[in-house]
Amino acid sequence: MSNNDDARIGIISSMVAPPEDNPNAAFPDTPQSAGSLIMSGLLDLHPRSDAPFDPYRPLFSCLLMSHLLRNSEHAKKLAREITFPGDDDDEKVSLLQLVVGNLLMASNAQSESASRALKEGRVEGNFEEEDWTRVMVGYLVLLSTWLWDSPKSVTEFLSDSSNLQVVSVTGSSGHVSR
Amino acid sequence: MQLITPITQPTGIDPLVQGLCAFLLGVCYEFNREPGEITRATLHPILHSRIGPDQFVSRMARLREDPRFRAVQPDAFDTESDDATGPAQSQDTSDQDEGLELWFDWAFVDFWKNHYCKSPVLP
Numbered sequence: 001m002s003n004n005d006d007a008r009i010g011i012i013s014s015m016v017a018p019p020e021d022n023p024n025a026a027f028p029d030t031p032q033s034a035g036s037l038i039m040s041g042l043l044d045l046h047p048r049s050d051a052p053f054d055p056y057r058p059l060f061s062c063l064l065m066s067h068l069l070r071n072s073e074h075a076k077k078l079a080r081e082i083t084f085p086g087d088d089d090d091e092k093v094s095l096l097q098l099v100v101g102n103l104l105m106a107s108n109a110q111s112e113s114a115s116r117a118l119k120e121g122r123v124e125g126n127f128e129e130e131d132w133t134r135v136m137v138g139y140l141v142l143l144s145t146w147l148w149d150s151p152k153s154v155t156e157f158l159s160d161s162s163n164l165q166v167v168s169v170t171g172s173s174g175h176v177s178r
Numbered sequence: 179m180q181l182i183t184p185i186t187q188p189t190g191i192d193p194l195v196q197g198l199c200a201f202l203l204g205v206c207y208e209f210n211r212e213p214g215e216i217t218r219a220t221l222h223p224i225l226h227s228r229i230g231p232d233q234f235v236s237r238m239a240r241l242r243e244d245p246r247f248r249a250v251q252p253d254a255f256d257t258e259s260d261d262a263t264g265p266a267q268s269q270d271t272s273d274q275d276e277g278l279e280l281w282f283d284w285a286f287v288d289f290w291k292n293h294y295c296k297s298p299v300l301p
Contacts, residue, residue, distance in 0.1 A: 056280065063283045070289060133192045134281065140198035141286050144205055148293065151211040158206060158216040167206075168228045171191070171199025171237075 038064050039082075042142075043098055045105055045135070055131040058102070062138030066145040076150045096146070096156055100163045103139040106132050107170045136170070143167075194281070197241025200234050201294060238294050246281040252288075 041061030069075045082095040110132035117129070147153045157163050207221050229237070241247055 059280070063286070067283075067285060070285065133195060136192075137194050137198060137281060140195065140202055141282065144198060144202045145286065145289065147202065147205045147209060148289075149209060151209050154206050154209045155212040155214055158210065158214070158221075161216075164203075164206070164216075164221075164224065167199050167202055168224065171196050171203070172228055 037061075038068075039095075043102065045102055045109075053131065055134040058135050059138040062142040066142050069142075069146050071149075073150055073152075076146055076153050079146065080153060080156055094156070096153070097160065097163075099139055099142060100157075100160075100166055103136060103143070103170065104166045106135040106139065107166075110136065140167075193237070193240040193244055194246060197237045197244070200229055200237040201241070201290070203229065204234065242291070242294070246279070247287060249279075250282045250284050250287045252284045 038061045041057045042065060045058065065079075069079055079095055083092040084095070084098065085091075086093045110129055113128040113132060143157070147157055203225055207218060207225060210216065210218050210221060
């Protein structure tokens, strides 16, 4: 699916009218569900070695997820409650945290790609840079939509001061070092 | 022969990213309404040092005027259209016309246009 533009458009247009009154349907973790497809597209920035990186996958996932969250505090609340196992057994990572983490990763990947291009003397357009820009745009769209008119989501976002730093620095210098 | 130090700074920040980051920060400020450690008073100097009010306004404007943003139409995902790259083709002939140049969907563009002017202009 990730290399088939028509299929992507078809799926998106069928999901353009999200079931806002039933956000639960979006988040089951049964395999192959729409929810889990969106989740994996959102979170997985490391492509399989046999497939080229497709920036549209995280972008579409972000746009779809934004659809599901837009103007629905209930959906945003459910999204805040999505967690994944962390590195430690007793530690859980929230979806929000993972999204910010991925934004940071994309920002760093983009900076590295730009540096590499400069080093190699590539003066023509760097497509890889644009790929990462696309990914970053997706996450920023998702975060803006999620936090809009949702004080509780803002509170959660701000509860980790590094989140604010990621966004501030990404927008000003584009290079985030931790 | 002079050794050229690799430049680690990127050549320039994409105005889409800049504008969206600024918007997101504005959202954090505007909707920071719960009692907690980070108050608007705390946020204010941080935002101000990162982005002054003039910069904030200009970044919103640059986002709005970016061809990738302007190109988005309400019928962007019309599958009945033969032209699958419909949403990609902006009116500017200078844009690439190959491939699916998707950046935003109409729902977000519409949402953003309705709300960005209400973002706080930091005094």
